Amino acid sequence: MDYYRSIFLVLFFISLISCSEGKDEVDQPLIMIEKKMTFRGADLSAYPQIASRNLNFLNHNSDVEDFLSILKKSGVNIIRLKLWVNPTDRVASLSEVEDFSTHIRSKGYQIWLTLHYSDTWADPGHQEKPKAWQNISYEQLKDSVREYTKKVVATLRPEIIQIGNEINNGFLFPDGNLHSNEIQCIELLQIASEAVRQTNAASKIMIHYAGHSGSNSFFQKMANVDYDFIGLSYYPIWHGKDLNTLAGRMNELSNSFGKQLLIAETAYPFTLGWNDYTNNIVGLESQIILPDFPPTGLGQANFFKALYTKILEVEDGIGICYWGGELVAFDGPTSQNGSPWENQALFDFTLKSLPILKEFNPQK
Template structure:
C-alpha cells in the first residue's frame, strides 16, 4: 500500500512539474514573439493613386513587400462601423486583412465603435445605434464584435480606441456612466472570448498621465494586453517617464504591455499643402532626437529598447507609416503626417525601418 501511495505521489509531482515546464515554455515563446507593427489603415485608399515605393537600394518595389522584408510582422488597422465612404469600413478591412494574411502578416484590429475617429476626446456612437435602449446597444456591441471576430479572425483586437474617457458616448462615458461603460466593455470582450480562443484583447489608453487610474478602473475586465499611445507632442518628452510607467503598469496589473501608437518626424518640412501636425522644434525631444532620418530612427530604437526591457513588454506599433502626400504636392486635404511616415518625400524607405527587425 505504501509503495502504491509513493508511486501515486511521484506521478502527481511529475505531472505538476511537467505542467510548470509547459507553462514556462509557453511564456518564454510568447516573449520571443515580439510585435513589430505598423498602422497602415489608409493604405487601401492611398494605393488607389498608384504611388511608387523604393527599397533601400532605390529599387522600385511593392509597399507590402518592403515592410515585410524589413521585419514588420503585424499590421494594425482601424475599423469604423458605418463610415461615410467605404474606407476603414467592414468590407475594406476584411478584404485587406485577407491580403495581408496571405503575405504572412498578423492582423491587429482597433474597433472604434464609431462611424469616424474615436479617441480620448471623441467617442461618438454610430448613427444606427444612437437612441437605442441600453440593452439593445449592448446587443449591438456584442453582435458587431462577434461578426468581426468570426469573419476577419484577427490575432489582436482592441475593444475601443484610446478609451481614456470611455466609449460610445454618452452611454459609456467612464466618469459619468461608469457601470454602463463596464457593461459595454464586457459585451465586446464576451463576443471575443465566445468566438475565439486565440485572439488577444488589448485595452488602449492614450498617454502616460492618468494611465494607472484608468487601468485600475478596468481591473475587473478580462483582457490580455495593456496598450499605450505615446507621442512626445502630446504625452511629454521624457522617455524615462514612459519606461517607468510601463514597468509600473506591467507589475501592478500583471499584463502584457505594448506601445499601441507612436511616431516621430524625419523632417520638419512638408510635401503637400495640408498642415502637418508636427512642424516645430518645440514639439521634439532635443537634442537627442532631431527631426532627421537618423533622429527618427534613434527615437524608435529607444522605444523598442524600452519595450523589450519592460517586464511583460511585447512590442510596439508605428502609426501612420503609409501617410505620404499621396494627393500631390499642392493638396490641402491629404496628409498631415508625410513628415512622420516610414518613407521620405521620394517614397524611398527610411533608415527607421531597420528598427523593425528582431535580432
C-alpha cells in the same frame, strides 16, 4: 530582470566600442539586448486608398518594390487596421478591412484590429456612437455591441483586437462615458470582451489608453474586464518628452496589473518640412525631443530604437506599432486635403525607405 540588465550593460559597452570603429552610423543599433519583440507592427489603415494612386515605393537600394514586401523584409510582422461601424463611404468599413486583411494575410502578416465602435475617429475627446445606435435603449445598445463584435471577430479572426480606441474617458458616449456612467462603461467592455472570447478564443484582447499620465487609475477601473494586453499611445507632442518617465510608467503598469504591454501607436518626424499644402501634425522644434532626436532620418530611427529598447526592458513588454507610416503626400504637392503625417512616414519625400525601417527587427 537582473539577467537582462546584465546583458544590457555588457552589450551597451560593446556597442560604444564598436561605434568608434567608423561603421556607418545609420546601421548602428543604439542598444542591443537579448530579448526579442513579439509584435512589430505598423498601422496601415489608409493604405487601401493610397494604393489606388499607384505610387512607386523604393527599398533601401532605391529599387521599386511592393510596399508590403518592403515592410515585411524590414521585420514588420503585424498590421494594425481601424474599423468603423457604418462609415459614410467604404473607408474603414468591414468590407474594406476584410478585403485588405485577406491580402495582408497572403503576405504573411498577422492582423491587429482596432474597433472604434463609431462611424468615425474615436479618441479621448471623441467617442461618438454609430448613427444607427444613437436612439436605441441601453439594453439594445448592449445587444448591438455584442452582435457587432461577434460578427467582426468571426469575419476577420484577428490575432489582436482592441475593444475601443484610446478609451481614456470611455467609449460609446454618453452611455459608456467612464466618468459619468462608469458602471455602464465597464459592462459594455465586458460584453465586448465576452463576444470576442466566445467567437475566437485565440484573439488577444487589448485595452488601449492614450499616453501614460493617469493610466494607473484608469487600469484599476478595468479590473473586472477580461483582457490580455495593455496598449498605450505615445507621441512626444502630446504625451511628454521623457522616455525614462514613460519606461517607469510602463513597468508600473506591467507589475501592478500582470498584463503584457505594447505601445499601440507612436510616430516621429524625419523632417520638419512638408511635401504638400496640408498642415502637418508636427512642424516645430518645440514638439520633438531635442537634442537627442533631431528631425532627420537618423533622428527618427534613433527615437524608434530608444523606444523599442524601453519596451524590451519591461518584463512583459512585447510589442510596438508605428502609426501613419504609409501616410506619404499621396494627393500631390499642392493638396490641402492630403497627409498631415507625411513628414513622420516610413518613407521620405521621394518615397524611399527611411533608416527607421531597419530598426523594426534589429536582431534578425
